Amino acid sequence: MRRPFRDRTEAGQALAALLGEHAGHDDRIVLALPRGGVPVAFEVAQAIGAPLDVFVVRKLGAPGHTELAMGAIASGGVVVMNDEVVKAMNVKADEILDAIADERRELASREEVYRDGRPAVDVAGKVVILVDDGLATGSTMKAAVTALRKMGPSRIVVAVPIGAASTCAELGEIADECLCAFTPEPFRAVGLWYEDFSQTQDDEVARLLARAGARAHSRPEHRSPAGGPAMTQPQSPEIAAREVAIPAGRRTVHGTLSLPRDPRAVVVFAHGSGSGRYSPRNQYVAEVLQQAGLATLLLDLLEPDEANDRSKVFDIELLADRLDAAAGWLASQPATADLRLGYFGASTGAGAALLAASRNPDRIGAVVSRGGRPDLAGDALPDVQAPTLLIVGGADEIVLELNREAFDLLGGDRQLDIVPGATHLFEEPGALEEVARLARHWFVHYLGNP
Numbered sequence: 301m302r303r304p305f306r307d308r309t310e311a312g313q314a315l316a317a318l319l320g321e322h323a324g325h326d327d328r329i330v331l332a333l334p335r336g337g338v339p340v341a342f343e344v345a346q347a348i349g350a351p352l353d354v355f356v357v358r359k360l361g362a363p364g365h366t367e368l369a370m371g372a373i374a375s376g377g378v379v380v381m382n383d384e385v386v387k388a389m390n391v392k393a394d395e396i397l398d399a400i401a402d403e404r405r406e407l408a409s410r411e412e413v414y415r416d417g418r419p420a421v422d423v424a425g426k427v428v429i430l431v432d433d434g435l436a437t438g439s440t441m442k443a444a445v446t447a448l449r450k451m452g453p454s455r456i457v458v459a460v461p462i463g464a465a466s467t468c469a470e471l472g473e474i475a476d477e478c479l480c481a482f483t484p485e486p487f488r489a490v491g492l493w494y495e496d497f498s499q500t501q502d503d504e505v506a507r508l509l510a511r512a513g514a515r516a517h518s519r520p521e522h523r524s525p526a527g528g529p530a531m532t533q534p535q536s537p538e539i540a541a542r543e544v545a546i547p548a549g550r551r552t553v554h555g556t557l558s559l560p561r562d563p564r565a566v567v568v569f570a571h572g573s574g575s576g577r578y579s580p581r582n583q584y585v586a587e588v589l590q591q592a593g594l595a596t597l598l599l600d601l602l603e604p605d606e607a608n609d610r611s612k613v614f615d616i617e618l619l620a621d622r623l624d625a626a627a628g629w630l631a632s633q634p635a636t637a638d639l640r641l642g643y644f645g646a647s648t649g650a651g652a653a654l655l656a657a658s659r660n661p662d663r664i665g666a667v668v669s670r671g672g673r674p675d676l677a678g679d680a681l682p683d684v685q686a687p688t689l690l691i692v693g694g695a696d697e698i699v700l701e702l703n704r705e706a707f708d709l710l711g712g713d714r715q716l717d718i719v720p721g722a723t724h725l726f727e728e729p730g731a732l733e734e735v736a737r738l739a740r741h742w743f744v745h746y747l748g749n750p
Contacts, residue, residue, distance in 0.1 A: 304462065304482050306604050307496040308336060308433050311461035312343025313578035315431070315481050319459060322429065323348040327454070329421055331355040333432040333444060334414060335500040340461060341431035342508045347580045348429075352512035353421040354414050354505070355430065357444045358403040360396070362389045369439070370396070373403050374447035375411065375420060414505050418513055424452040434490030435463030435480065438471055445475050462493045495604045539590055544597075548625035555599035555626070557636075558586065563595035565640040565665065565747035568626050570601060570619065570649030570656075581725070581732060582646060585670070588736040589644075592744055595636065599626055601649065616676045619652030620659070627656070627663055640747045642666040642686075644739060650690075651676025654710075658683035666746035668739045671699060671724050674706035681706055687713035689742040691735050693722030715742075 305311040322328050328350040332341030345352035360371040362385060370391055371381035379400060428448060432441055445456055456475045463480040464487040472478035484493065491497035541558040556577050567589055569582050577598035586596040601622045606612040630636040641663055645653035650672020657664040658680040667688045674690060688710055692700045707716045717738050722731040
């Protein structure tokens, strides 16, 4: 059985794709329940351009029955008590105060480790997106929402990549909104729906918070889905999107096919280095292409059990075979059978795209590489007849040199565009916007105007 998420990072990227309406707003704050919620929330915060912080919740165990919660204490010193448990267990006032004092010290210690001296964000009057890696019983999240409500946010949005349907419904009653990206039945446990659900360590929490804080201070403007600078989100035309499963030999690859009304062509995204269709960078570029009337297929070239195998990630023949399968599948679908086809490749996906293009010159009308490794196409480069655009960051020196060498070997029309000052992930102000603009122009020009 294919599990929905490879790890918490991929889960965060998938969740971020559903929270696009929150991008570009000054009043949004992302709070994570540590520890597992932090890698998920990091991806969300980077995608929508919002500050990231932790919201620590500590259970107040009843005396002699510590597994029974008589209340909770949360970041900001907020205390929430369960009066029914207090009365039923006949808990004395001094026992409550002692429990609060103990957990307050532990909470302060956790926050010191996580924040490393940085102040907590102020949530008063803000829209808070409260994130965890999943919801089973939801007890901690419920306590977090109740405690957070006392701090005066204008709105609380609970967001998780996966959760039990009943728990998500319950959270929707106490939060202003509860977004559960995936609610399988039967649910059983959060960890069953991840390929890698290893425990998140304190040092990873601290590192991600530090990265988010550094970006917030260096870039006060709103960030893009790549974690980069401010960019105007495209106002998409009417788009019909659906998840697809494509046979590829003995395997099945999964993707997201998005069709604008009367599309002029279709662009298949070949992600690289283990990335997949939830990559926020490629999703942003795809949205720009859709705005230009191009259909897009964001494709996972590797199945979850293959994605962590580095030999598979760099198996350009295998990746090209999967792209060939996708091209054949598109040719068999009524909505895309008559459309010209382009490839957008990133990292190792660029080498696979060029190899696949060399095999099918009559079908592939254009190729664009973003920070790619076209050199990995090797001896196939002279056979590539599709017009090819190589986009490389000016500060990505090693990859830039590899692109220059591959450029000299390419057959057909070709162009090398360098984005000044950009590094490999195009996180700098305006860099990803420039990638999207260049790609849109290339595909529209070579795949045909309406």
